[in-house]
Structures are given as C-alpha cells and as structure tokens.
Amino acid sequence: MLIISYYCVYMNTVSISQLKSRPAKIIDRAFDYPIAVEKRNQVKAYLIGKDLYEKLIAYIENYIDNKAIISTDFKKGKDFEDVANELGI
Numbered sequence: 001m002l003i004i005s006y007y008c009v010y011m012n013t014v015s016i017s018q019l020k021s022r023p024a025k026i027i028d029r030a031f032d033y034p035i036a037v038e039k040r041n042q043v044k045a046y047l048i049g050k051d052l053y054e055k056l057i058a059y060i061e062n063y064i065d066n067k068a069i070i071s072t073d074f075k076k077g078k079d080f081e082d083v084a085n086e087l088g089i
Helices: 016-021 023-029 050-071 080-087
Strands: 012-015 035-039 042-047
Touching: 012 016, 016 023, 016 035
Parallel strands: 012 035
Antiparallel strands: 035 042
C-alpha cells in the first residue's frame, strides 16, 4: 500500500505599495497563509503569521536535533550529556 502525502499551500500576493497602504489588513491575512510581497512583479519577500513562523522554527530545530542524534554513535562511548550540550539542551 502506497500512501502519498502532500501539503497544499495557498499563496496570496500583494505589492509593496499595497502593503504600505494597508499593513494591518495584510498582516491579518498572513495569519492563515503566507503572503508573497512583490516589487515590479518579482517576489521580494514572504510575510507569514506568528503561529506559522513558530511552527517552522520548531520543525527546523527538531530536524537538526534528530539528525545530530542519529549521526551520534553511542556504541563508541560518546556520552549523552556531551551530545545534549552540543545541541544546547
């Protein structure tokens, strides 16, 4: 049985001038989905809500921690305390 999982991210776009004229409204829209900020029809930045930002940071930190733990060979006598100190936990 093959299970395919994917995420569909809806992207809204705004121009820099729209962002300047209505920043509060556009920031509110960024709560649910990222907003691409364009200048001369080229994306220059992305605006994301606080919750999404915090989830991304937590995901990245967990990913880095998991890679460090997986790459550590505890059979060679490396102490878990040393690994925890390297990870900053």
